[in-house]
Each structure stands twice: as structure tokens, then as C-alpha cells.
Amino acid sequence: MTRPRPDAAVDRPPPTTRRRVRRWNLVALALPLGVVGAALVATQARTWWDGLVLGAGLLAALVVLERWTADDFSRVATAGLAVTAAVWPYGALVGDSATAFYGLAVAGPLAVPRLSAHRRAAAAALTAYVAAAGAARLLRPHQDSVAVLVEYVLLPTSVVLVAIGFNFANHAFYRIMEQGRQQEAELAVYRERVRFAGDLHDIQGHTLHVVKLKVALAERLVRSDAARAERELREVRDLVGDTIARTRELAHAQRRLNLSVELENAKNLFEAAGIEVAVDRDGEAGHDLDERIGGLLGQVLRETTTNILRHSRATRVRLTLTATGIGIVNDGTPDGPRPALGGLAALRERIAAEGGELTADQRHGEFRTAAAFPRQPADRARRQEEAP
Structure with a gap:
């Protein structure tokens, strides 16, 4: 880093x-x-x-x-x-x-x-x-x-x-x-859950309402216009399938997140819990990241924020955003073996699949989490050279 x-x-x-x-x-x-x-x-x-x-x-x-x-x-x-x-x-x-x-x-x-x-x-x-x-x-x-x-x-x-x-x-x-x-920390986690519930409602609420209307329409058309009723039911099937996929992404924290939004949200959550937080940006870091990479970094930040609020007695957190990744360091980690990574373990595999690396290290009362995509600047330069 x-x-x-x-x-x-x-x-x-x-x-x-x-x-x-x-x-x-x-x-x-x-x-x-x-x-x-x-x-x-x-x-x-x-x-x-x-x-x-x-x-x-x-x-x-x-x-x-x-x-x-x-x-x-x-x-x-x-x-x-x-x-x-x-x-x-x-x-x-x-x-x-x-x-x-x-x-x-x-x-x-x-x-x-x-x-x-x-x-x-x-x-x-x-x-x-x-x-x-x-x-x-x-x-x-x-x-x-x-x-x-x-x-x-x-x-x-x-x-x-x-x-x-x-x-x-x-x-x-x-x-x-x-x-x-x-x-305050529990309240911060509760707010995060409320936000998750809001995302889930946004995904499923509208879909279920549309499905209800289309099914009612298909019921009325099944005898008078079977072809249109069949078309309505196909649309219902496609709509439900898309909703299932989006819900699965949300449940597994696989939705692409906006890194800047997640950074501000993490800062607000820490301050609400009485934790001193410092945010370091390396120049224009984070502004020119690939959308997929930025989403993964946002997920790392969200998962780490939840872990700090739930499982540590942190008083200080430093968030460092560079051109290639993000690092999170917090104090208040109890002595003993490193805790299980939980959601970060699943993210490690997805980050590795994108050419990045997720590391987590505990020493001297601090827990360090870092996600980096070292090939990101080179890939961006190559794309700029290939652009007409």
C-alpha cells in the first residue's frame, strides 16, 4: 500500500x-x-x-x-x-x-x-x-x-x-x-440493516406489485385471448427470474456499490459510534476505477465496517484509498488468534478472480484489511491507448 x-x-x-x-x-x-x-x-x-x-x-x-x-x-x-x-x-x-x-x-x-x-x-x-x-x-x-x-x-x-x-x-x-x-455501535449496525431492508424493498416491492397485476390480467385473458395471457405469464416468469438474481446478489453482497458513497457511509457510521476516523486519499484515487473493481472495494469497505462495529472495541480507524485499492486499519483488537474473516473470505475469492488480492492481518492490537488491484493502472493505460 x-x-x-x-x-x-x-x-x-x-x-x-x-x-x-x-x-x-x-x-x-x-x-x-x-x-x-x-x-x-x-x-x-x-x-x-x-x-x-x-x-x-x-x-x-x-x-x-x-x-x-x-x-x-x-x-x-x-x-x-x-x-x-x-x-x-x-x-x-x-x-x-x-x-x-x-x-x-x-x-x-x-x-x-x-x-x-x-x-x-x-x-x-x-x-x-x-x-x-x-x-x-x-x-x-x-x-x-x-x-x-x-x-x-x-x-x-x-x-x-x-x-x-x-x-x-x-x-x-x-x-x-x-x-x-x-x-451507538449497535445503532449504527441497525441503521445499516435498515438500509439493507430498504434495498431489498426496492428490488422486490415493485416487482411483486407488477407480478400481481400481470397475473390478474392473465387470469382474465386465459379464455378470451390465450396468446396474450401466455405472453403476460412469460413476462412474469422473466420478471421473477430477474428479481431472484438481484435478490441473490444483494444477499451475498454482490451488488456493485459506489465506492465514494460507501466511504462516506463508513465515515458516518464510525463517527456515530464514537470512533475517530481519518480518511486519506492518494490524489485522485478512487475516481477512475473500473466500475466492477470499485464495487468490490466498496463491498470490502462495507464488510470491514460491519466487522469493526460488531467485533472490536476500536477507538481509531484509518481508511486509505490509493490508485490501486483500499486499506482499513483499526485498533481495539483483542489479543489472541485472528478472528474468522466471515464475509471477507467470500470476497477474497472474487477479488482474486479479478486479479486482485485481499489481505487481513492482526498484530500489536491492530487489525489491517487491504484490497489491492495492482494491474488496474496498467489495464487503464492500455484501454486509453486502444481508444480511438
Whole structure:
């Protein structure tokens, strides 16, 4: 698939809701939490070693928070929690830092609501750990018990409990957003089905009405004008045969589609489902394709669009139209074996019969579908040379 030229037209839609929320979280959460954490490290660290340890806890917490905003929390959760959990007892027993729990108070509450089960037990365990590590300060000699309980136990556990409650509410909000996105995707698929039903009605509705009239006419003529009645019935047979063929084409997605219309329709469906979509055109790509080739590419686009809406959790889709074909790349593909191609498998044979190639590849969380007809430009040039 060729890269678009610098002058290629690129459609850039506005950011989706998901990306706006990510940016909001980075500005409203990560930035102030990072500033507060840096100030605490600067004021609490008494030696360079203290600064190194407390800074490591803050950095781990911010990495976890940044990955959480990108919905990529699981990759860094374990390491981030381990680092921040180790910094707190160091601060309580060695570093004389009552705020060393800060990193754990950021990273821990992010993890608890995302557990598939035992979230309450995990919240209780996190709170108990923070309290126990702080209470270990009492093991040091010459400690004011009341001050230790307030600074190292009561205050840290209260902060962690508030943070856990906030993140449970935040997690519920994200779940509602995800449910809304799924409903939008289902609505987009429903609209596509309605369009299919409209195409089917256009094919069969008029035909059935004409057949009814012609059969009624043949009934009246069968005794008075048998020859004309026979002619009417032959026309009915031909009409029904043509309708069957057109219906079969529609059922197997074999009707020639307008590629430009399908491109616009796919873009609208993705945006309706809250998916960011970018359309790249390589110059005049798609405008001079053979009608049959353009129809096949339109079918590939329609089938891939349906697969993305039904079977992925895509947030971004890129559609690239070149002089020889089309490419579709989407994220949100779960790890594991590549899913069955479904309707694309049947299209692969038809594209191969026309001298093209259909490929589908899944890697690094992305699914790539491409259909190309490399002989198309050469065939077009030859036709132009043969033209009088």
C-alpha cells in the first residue's frame, strides 16, 4: 500500500469523547497530582537517597496514572503498585516522611475498581496495608504515639479511602460511557440493516406489485385471448427470474456499490459510534476505477465496517484509498488468534478472480484489511491507448 502524497486530501474529524476525557484527566488529575507530589518530595526528602526513593514512588504513580488515562493500565499496574507500596514503609521507618504514602494513594485506588471480583476486599486490604505500614512507625523508640497515629495512620488511611471512593465513582462513569458507545455501535449496525431492508424493498416491492397485476390480467385473458395471457405469464416468469438474481446478489453482497458513497457511509457510521476516523486519499484515487473493481472495494469497505462495529472495541480507524485499492486499519483488537474473516473470505475469492488480492492481518492490537488491484493502472493505460 503506497504512502499518500503530501498533497493528499486528509479528513480529520474532531476528537472523540474518549480522547477529550483522556485530555481532561491528564490536565485535571495528572498535572496537579504531579505538582503536589514534586512539592512533597522536595520538602520531605532530607538526603539525596530519600529524594531518590520518594521520587521513584512519585514517578511510578504518575506512570500508572498516565497509562490509566490511556486505557492501558494493566501493563504497568503490578510494577507501579510494587514500587509505591515499597516507598511507604521506607518513608515511615527510615525517611521520616509522613507523606511517603502519596504514590500508593494515587496508584492503589486506580487498581481496585478495575478488579473483576473482590473489589471491596481489595479496598479493605489496601487501607489496612497503609494503616499497618504507618503504624510500624511506633516500633521506633522515643515516638509520640498520638502524633504517629494522626500523621502516619489516620491521615494516610483517610486520604486513601477518599481516593478509593472517588475512583469507584469514576469507574462507574467510564462504564456508563462504554455502554453508551456500545449502544451507538449497535445503532449504527441497525441503521445499516435498515438500509439493507430498504434495498431489498426496492428490488422486490415493485416487482411483486407488477407480478400481481400481470397475473390478474392473465387470469382474465386465459379464455378470451390465450396468446396474450401466455405472453403476460412469460413476462412474469422473466420478471421473477430477474428479481431472484438481484435478490441473490444483494444477499451475498454482490451488488456493485459506489465506492465514494460507501466511504462516506463508513465515515458516518464510525463517527456515530464514537470512533475517530481519518480518511486519506492518494490524489485522485478512487475516481477512475473500473466500475466492477470499485464495487468490490466498496463491498470490502462495507464488510470491514460491519466487522469493526460488531467485533472490536476500536477507538481509531484509518481508511486509505490509493490508485490501486483500499486499506482499513483499526485498533481495539483483542489479543489472541485472528478472528474468522466471515464475509471477507467470500470476497477474497472474487477479488482474486479479478486479479486482485485481499489481505487481513492482526498484530500489536491492530487489525489491517487491504484490497489491492495492482494491474488496474496498467489495464487503464492500455484501454486509453486502444481508444480511438
